[in-house]
Amino acid sequence: MAALTFTHQNLLHFTPKLMTSKPYLKPKRTKTKLSIQTIRESPQASFTDQFVLQLADSLEDSLPSSSSSSSLPLQKLRDNSSETLLSTQWPSRKDESFRFTDTSFIKNSDINPISHPPNSLDLLEVSRDTQFESFNFVDGFLVDSSFSSSNLPDGVYVGSLSKLSSEGILKRVCELLGDFEWGDLFWSVNGLGAPDLMVVYVPEGCRVENPIYLKYVAVEGADKGSKKMPLSNPRVFVLVEKGGEVGIVEEFVAKVGSECYWTNSVLEVVVGEGAKVSHSYVQNQSLSAAHIKWTSVRQEKTSTYELVEVSTGGKLSRHNVHVQQLGSDTVTELTTFHLSVGDQTQDLHSRIVLDYPRGYSQQLHKCIVAHSSGQAVFDGNVKVNRYAQQTDAGQLTRSLLLEPRATVNVKPNLQIIADDVKCSHGAAISDLEDSQLFYFQARGIDLETAREALVFSFGTEVIDKLPYSFVQKQVKDHVKALLKSRRKGSS
Amino acid sequence: MAWQIQCTASPPPLPSFPPFTLKSTSSISLPLPLPLPLPLPRSSRFRSTHAPSPRPIAASFSAVESTTSTDGLGNSKTPLLEVKGLTAVIAETKQEILKGVDLVIHHGEIHAIMGKNGSGKSTFSKVIVGHPDYEVTGGDVVFKGENLLDMEPEERSLAGLFMSFQSPVEIPGVNNIDFLHMAYNARRKKLGEPELGPLEFYAYIYPKLDLVNMKTDFLNRNVNEGFSGGERKRNEILQLAVLGADLAILDEIDSGLDVDALRDVAKAVNGLLTPTNSVLMITHYRRLLEFIKPTFIHIMENGRIIKTGDSSLAEVLEEKGYTAISAA
Numbered sequence: 001m002a003a004l005t006f007t008h009q010n011l012l013h014f015t016p017k018l019m020t021s022k023p024y025l026k027p028k029r030t031k032t033k034l035s036i037q038t039i040r041e042s043p044q045a046s047f048t049d050q051f052v053l054q055l056a057d058s059l060e061d062s063l064p065s066s067s068s069s070s071s072l073p074l075q076k077l078r079d080n081s082s083e084t085l086l087s088t089q090w091p092s093r094k095d096e097s098f099r100f101t102d103t104s105f106i107k108n109s110d111i112n113p114i115s116h117p118p119n120s121l122d123l124l125e126v127s128r129d130t131q132f133e134s135f136n137f138v139d140g141f142l143v144d145s146s147f148s149s150s151n152l153p154d155g156v157y158v159g160s161l162s163k164l165s166s167e168g169i170l171k172r173v174c175e176l177l178g179d180f181e182w183g184d185l186f187w188s189v190n191g192l193g194a195p196d197l198m199v200v201y202v203p204e205g206c207r208v209e210n211p212i213y214l215k216y217v218a219v220e221g222a223d224k225g226s227k228k229m230p231l232s233n234p235r236v237f238v239l240v241e242k243g244g245e246v247g248i249v250e251e252f253v254a255k256v257g258s259e260c261y262w263t264n265s266v267l268e269v270v271v272g273e274g275a276k277v278s279h280s281y282v283q284n285q286s287l288s289a290a291h292i293k294w295t296s297v298r299q300e301k302t303s304t305y306e307l308v309e310v311s312t313g314g315k316l317s318r319h320n321v322h323v324q325q326l327g328s329d330t331v332t333e334l335t336t337f338h339l340s341v342g343d344q345t346q347d348l349h350s351r352i353v354l355d356y357p358r359g360y361s362q363q364l365h366k367c368i369v370a371h372s373s374g375q376a377v378f379d380g381n382v383k384v385n386r387y388a389q390q391t392d393a394g395q396l397t398r399s400l401l402l403e404p405r406a407t408v409n410v411k412p413n414l415q416i417i418a419d420d421v422k423c424s425h426g427a428a429i430s431d432l433e434d435s436q437l438f439y440f441q442a443r444g445i446d447l448e449t450a451r452e453a454l455v456f457s458f459g460t461e462v463i464d465k466l467p468y469s470f471v472q473k474q475v476k477d478h479v480k481a482l483l484k485s486r487r488k489g490s491s
Numbered sequence: 492m493a494w495q496i497q498c499t500a501s502p503p504p505l506p507s508f509p510p511f512t513l514k515s516t517s518s519i520s521l522p523l524p525l526p527l528p529l530p531l532p533r534s535s536r537f538r539s540t541h542a543p544s545p546r547p548i549a550a551s552f553s554a555v556e557s558t559t560s561t562d563g564l565g566n567s568k569t570p571l572l573e574v575k576g577l578t579a580v581i582a583e584t585k586q587e588i589l590k591g592v593d594l595v596i597h598h599g600e601i602h603a604i605m606g607k608n609g610s611g612k613s614t615f616s617k618v619i620v621g622h623p624d625y626e627v628t629g630g631d632v633v634f635k636g637e638n639l640l641d642m643e644p645e646e647r648s649l650a651g652l653f654m655s656f657q658s659p660v661e662i663p664g665v666n667n668i669d670f671l672h673m674a675y676n677a678r679r680k681k682l683g684e685p686e687l688g689p690l691e692f693y694a695y696i697y698p699k700l701d702l703v704n705m706k707t708d709f710l711n712r713n714v715n716e717g718f719s720g721g722e723r724k725r726n727e728i729l730q731l732a733v734l735g736a737d738l739a740i741l742d743e744i745d746s747g748l749d750v751d752a753l754r755d756v757a758k759a760v761n762g763l764l765t766p767t768n769s770v771l772m773i774t775h776y777r778r779l780l781e782f783i784k785p786t787f788i789h790i791m792e793n794g795r796i797i798k799t800g801d802s803s804l805a806e807v808l809e810e811k812g813y814t815a816i817s818a819a
Contacts, residue, residue, distance in 0.1 A: 434623060435660045439714075442620055442656075443674035443730060444648035444681070453673065457664025464664075 056085045059193040062113035071161050074197050077178040081191025088185045100377045100409040101347045105316050106290045109229035117141035118219045134213040139220050140232030142198050155203035160196050169201050176270050182322050186292045190266040193233035202244035211247035221258025224288045231262045240275040247278040254286045262290040271303040278306045280466050285313030287342050294320045301327025308465045309336040310475050318347040328356040337462035338367040340374035341486045347377040354388035365397040369406035370486050376408045384416040395425040400458050571769050572596040577630035579618045588614045590794035596769050603772040606791035607813050612773045616740045620654040621647055649681040653736035655727035657743045662714035670714045671733050699732045704755045720747035728759045740771045745779040757782030777805045790816050
């Protein structure tokens with residue numbers, strides 16, 4: 001359970017930023033808060049509440065007035081979220097799940113929820129950029145795209161909740177949406193602020209051939225260094241019924257020139273019995289942006305969920321993954337690669353909860369920190385509860401620190417209550433292997449080229465798992481360019 | 492190549508032959524043999540390399556060497572590799588492994604070093620190619636007239652030295668063909684030739700696969716990842732075939748191979764031999780020497796070469812073991 005902090009070569013202790021403690025601030029309001037969380041020592045809490053309250057107010061103001069009446073599930077979600085927000089504080093370093101992740105960068109900015117989709121000119125630009133048929137979110141708003149739904153099999157619905165005509169699907173969405181006890185403040189912020197809900201529905205036994213490509217584009221963004229931070233809250237709900245199969249590709253990018261913004265995205269996935277969801281998640285945000293994402297997955301028995309993630313962007317990027325097992329014989333695979341080439345924090349918090357027998361879960365997390373003030377955080381929790389006998393759970397994290405003072409905080413942890421299980425986990429933090437470098441040199445390849453090839457190959461193991469070659473290629477080019485820019489910058 | 496080496500290593504007062512005018516343009520690009528201890532008068536040039544050795548074994552050495560000076564290629568006898576009194580320690584522990592190795596390899600010769608486990612054979616080959624695990628503490632190594640010990644590992648490779656690793660490392664995420672491509676282009680760049688694009692390179696490499704009896708998918712796998720013992724060795728020889736070398740050091744190329752694979756590998760090596768390039772094999776077993784016939788066999792013990800002889804030495808070894816030789 002102990003967290004490991006490593007710094008490259010020159011051992012530099014991780015210095016937690018001291019919160020400006022305001023001792024004995026008069027308690028402004030007393031919240032009826034039955035806190036299950038750790039008890040705070042100072043009444044600083046009331047200060048944070050105030051901030052969250054303001055944020056909640058501005059989120060409510062930003063909502064399009066028309067949508068409130070239309071969709072019941074969304075209204076329910078907003079009510080619940082709003083209620084939760086009132087009893088949630090802005091996370092500090094004292095919260096275990098934010099121990100190594102400093103969110104003050106967001107808090108100290110002038111957060112401004114985006115209330116309107118951008119003008120049509122910008123939209124045109126976005127759709128022109130798109131190389132592949134995709135569903136586009138622009139600043140959190142789902143825009144009508146070129147994608148023709150006729151390409152989809154019968155019974156499949158992909159689109160806005162507001163345009164959903166099928167009562168049956170609506171009912172299912174209503175039952176399942178937002179039913180999640182593990183969320184944090186950011187989950188609730190999205191629940192309250194999401195202007196719309198995109199629904200991906202795959203009916204029983206239906207196999208969707210082509211992946212559903214979701215492209216999230218940030219258009220409104222302030223200049224780098226500016227205090228302004230437009231906030232968007234895209235939200236997607238995926239429901240795959242019994243025996244269905246679908247691939248979801250999520251890509252996060254920004255319009256050129258948009259630098260400082262905050263994307264706070266949520267994806268909920270329900271994988272029915274024997275169904276399969278293959279999820280690719282590519283995060284290429286601006287290096288000055290804040291990017292927080294939740295992925296919540298519920299898996300019925302004999303279902304399969306596979307995630308491949310490559311995150312390279314954002315000044316602060318955090319991915320929370322929660323996989324909940326709802327039946328036996330599930331297969332869960334999480335394969336993730338994080339890259340910090342600048343003054344960036346890349347954070348993955350994952351939790352896999354196994355409550356039924358014969359589950360299989362495999363997790364590989366890799367990260368490269370290639371900047372002296374770059375940081376990577378990994379907290380990977382696998383819970384093997386009492387009835388999850390004969391679980392096969394493996395977890396491996398490997399980190400590569402390429403600069404002095406580059407930091408990684410890894411906390412791989414397995415909590416096992418069942419007694420008949422096969423579990424393994426491991427963590428390795430290193431520079432490049434000397435033996436591998438020498439192998440290159442022995443064949444006449446200079447050290448610099450060898451290093452570059454090895455650094456790139458470190459991530460390739462994950463990138464190669466992306467199930468679609470066009471995504472693979474795009475990601476490889478992007479990672480290559482980032483590593484190259486770093487090399488130029490340093491020399 | 493042999494010509495150029497000869498001319499640069501020759502003492503200045505040599506009369507110039509007509510072909511020199513032609514060769515001289517290219518010989519300018521050759522590194523000058525500055526630290527090279529120049530050979531003594533031609534009549535004793537072989538003896539000279541071992542003459543200073545105060546050890547009694549020097550006698551057997553020069554005896555063998557002098558016999559070769561009369562046969563073989565005869566015309567160019569400037570050594571390809573000349574090792575004198577090489578001592579080396581493990582970088583980390585400072586434990587001395589090589590305790591004064593002497594060895595001379597000429598163009599076109601095949602040498603084998605045999606010896607017990609821990610005698611320093613593999614260390615010797617690693618030190619020659621500049622492995623960072625070892626530190627050279629004394630002695631000279633001259634390769635093609637240049638001081639090898641001053642060169643980085645990649646420079647040694649580009650100079651024409653190749654070592655096949657005993658147990659090559661896996662490099663996950665790097666494609667075999669990409670790796671070969673990178674190495675091959677590094678070589679072309681060094682020679683001042685334009686680099687090859689992926690397609691041209693594929694055309695170049697494709698016929699070489701037959702040589703090591705490998706299928707095309709071999710190229711698309713990650714370097715050594717999940718390779719069997721035999722595949723790893725074949726891959727090393729494929730690299731040798733692609734990159735070429737004046738001196739190929741084959742470190743236990745026979746270990747972990749069944750007879751068929753060994754025959755394949757040996758056939759490939761034999762196929763790569765030319766009158767000018769040389770091979771140094773490191774091995775435990777005579778079996779390999781039946782496939783690749785050595786000109787000389789050296790026995791290594793306790794960080795030194797204690798005996799040198801022709802291929803008949805292997806038979807003595809087979810019959811009487813290393814103890815008989817070290818006692819002799």
